[in-house]
Amino acid sequence: MADSKGNAFDFGLFKKLLSYTRPYKGRMYFVGLSAVLISVFAVLRPIYIEYAMDLGMQPKNMDTLLYYIGLSLLVLLGESIFQLLFIYFANWLGQQVVLDIRTKLFNHMIYFKKQYYDKSAVGRLVTRAVNDIETISSIFSQGLFMIISDLLKMLVIAGVMLYKSWQLSLIVFVILPFILYATRVFQRKMKVAFEEVRTQVANLNSFVQERVTGMKIVQIFSRERIEREKFNEINQKHMRAWNKTVWYNSIFFPIAEMVTSITIGLLVWYGGLRAVENDVITIGLVTAFIQFSQMLFTPLRQIADKFNTLQMGMVAANRVFGILDTDARIKDEGTRELDQIKGDISFQDVRFSYLEGEEVLRGINLEVAAGQTVAIVGSTGAGKSTIINLLSRFYEIDSGHILIDGTDIQDVKIASLRSEIAVVLQDVFLFADSILNNITLNNPDISEEDVVNAAKAIGVDKFISSLPEGYHYNVKERGAMLSSGQRQLIAFLRAYVSNPSILVLDEATSSVDSNSEQLIQKAINKITKGRTSIVIAHRLATIKKADKIIVMEKGQIVEMGNHKSLLEKEDGYYRKLYEVQFAANSESV
Structure with missing residues (x-):
């Protein structure tokens, strides 16, 4: 230097x-x-x-x-x-x-x-x-x-x-x-x-x-x-x-x-x-x-x-x-390719910390069967988003194992791993480009016809076609020309056309209006059908139909079950969260 x-x-x-x-x-x-x-x-x-x-x-x-x-x-x-x-x-x-x-x-x-x-x-x-x-x-x-x-x-x-x-x-x-x-x-x-x-x-x-x-x-x-x-x-x-x-x-x-x-x-x-x-x-x-x-x-x-x-x-x-000279890459030493995976996910005693000595996840054990929709709920900072970041290997775990179809993701090439996982975030990022390019991300294997058919399938074609230039409408920097709900719909379509084996929705409906939420809910039902889905949700009403609900608190799983079984626990975390949210919604009406 x-x-x-x-x-x-x-x-x-x-x-x-x-x-x-x-x-x-x-x-x-x-x-x-x-x-x-x-x-x-x-x-x-x-x-x-x-x-x-x-x-x-x-x-x-x-x-x-x-x-x-x-x-x-x-x-x-x-x-x-x-x-x-x-x-x-x-x-x-x-x-x-x-x-x-x-x-x-x-x-x-x-x-x-x-x-x-x-x-x-x-x-x-x-x-x-x-x-x-x-x-x-x-x-x-x-x-x-x-x-x-x-x-x-x-x-x-x-x-x-x-x-x-x-x-x-x-x-x-x-x-x-x-x-x-x-x-x-x-x-x-x-x-x-x-x-x-x-x-x-x-x-x-x-x-x-x-x-x-x-x-x-x-x-x-x-x-x-x-x-x-x-x-x-x-x-x-x-x-x-x-x-x-x-x-x-x-x-x-x-x-x-x-x-x-x-x-x-x-x-x-x-x-x-x-x-x-x-x-x-x-x-x-x-x-x-x-x-x-x-x-x-x-x-x-x-x-x-x-x-x-x-x-x-x-x-x-x-x-x-x-x-x-900065070595800040995730070590991509895997040799295996994920091909035609079912979508079984397993977290085995996973521990992780952003800062040394301050664990965010404390021995997480989680099984997700292929085709299941699993919801993760909990207070802010409980470690919900960290789980999906680790699944896509945006961060390295401190210890434990994460497996997909029985294969440790450390043994899989990162590009292959991420090609099988699509993530829809709460804060959608769009480039200053056309809607079509924001959906395909310039992937030559995805044609405009594929995008239009996918949009019709999940019910967003009408919204896109109503824009001045349709699929070629330039959304400007960070998608400034669209509402938050419209940006979310674009993100869902982007995830859908990539045809992932595993879908992750991170607070994807937390900041949209009721009209957009109906379209988004329809899109969610379509794109989660037949594939493993992990849904991180703030609105508990949107996850009632989940096959399994994981409740997290301070980096640990404190409860697990479906909506009905978790509500039956008198002093349960999920029940308290649901009652507080239900009471808040009742007061706002």
Whole structure:
């Protein structure tokens, strides 16, 4: 991991990043060749200008003057062409690396266990997958190759300067350590500053994403002023982080400019005196050295700026690789496929805890026969939803066994397991897409005709057909264009067309109106027929016909039976729940 304490560079992280360029070695080599040629062309220009002045202008030799001016133009043209190719392919490589990393990151994240997302802010993850990865591209387009090109150019220039005149070179080289020291300090300060910038960008994105998503709650509870103040506070921190980078830039670049001007003044003073004395130093050579010094110092100043870009990219890469290096997958070590299962489910002494030492399920033993409808009831936090999360292996159990048709689900491939289980949640999530695509989830094996027939079978075709574009109606983000009841109907249809062997309904009728509930109840009766169904219900009236009712309390099963037998228990949990709910319903009438 990169060090945020101010260390200028993390070579381990850089090596890992460079590994993504291996498939594009040819382009990299061409970029390197372009950098070499640019350096050669850059050095030739001042030399030809020196010759034009000393061999053409002073002796007033027009042919020689025109000759070297022509060579200067050709060199300038060559430098421009390779500069263009250099910039294009460096940017191309950066975008290709970004494409590969972003694809790998997304493919990595979609297999993360649910527990990872429970603990991670959505806005922060979006920042990693979008902003941070885009910043990585600048390492190649504006950082790494530009720095290499500039360093190569400076090395060639320094060698030519020494060859031409060690006295004039000494003037430049005496000044050089001051700029190098200032650049080094600048780089270290900017590393820390950019780390803070990325942190504040992530905080800002996370805050805005959550507030926009939950804007309804903000407005319902009149939290606009408080949220505005919180946003201003976060925004201020973001601004202060950026201002640090501005402050360091405002100090460094004027100092570098002043040092460059002093160097030029010393070259003119010393070189001019020696030229007047008819020494080996000529006016053309002094002019060339002025250009050499600018060509030496300008890249050095730019390297500092480009190093900022490189540092921001490295900070972003550190964060992205932090996710890529995270092992948050459910272990998919099963080898068996579930094929034509009956639907027998068995929980054997299952224990589970979200946090170590705080058990949510305490030795659950449960048998569900194929084709049965089993309802699970209990107070909030009793562990009802946890059971279905474990059945689909969204979390790993601490101990015990969960079996389907006698096969431990640990021995089954996760994709195979989940293909046999359909879940309808209370809070239905719909994508900003058509109803058809939200039902099929772009599964090519499910045709529009299949969807229409399924909708007719469970009684929701009339509702869908009444929408402006029917099955192609775009429901917008999170299904905002539909009511909660309509979203539930879409979720039932989505579960039905997947033709699962096991169906799970998690509070699927708890927040819908009575009209929608009638349609949903009809849909439930249709899709549960002939398949194993687990129903988690808040409204006890909806589970009277269940073959078995499981009553849970504090992570344990406290009662089990059908509706009638459980009501016969005088001090039973189920009876108390039913009486409280029945009394509440009577009062509301």
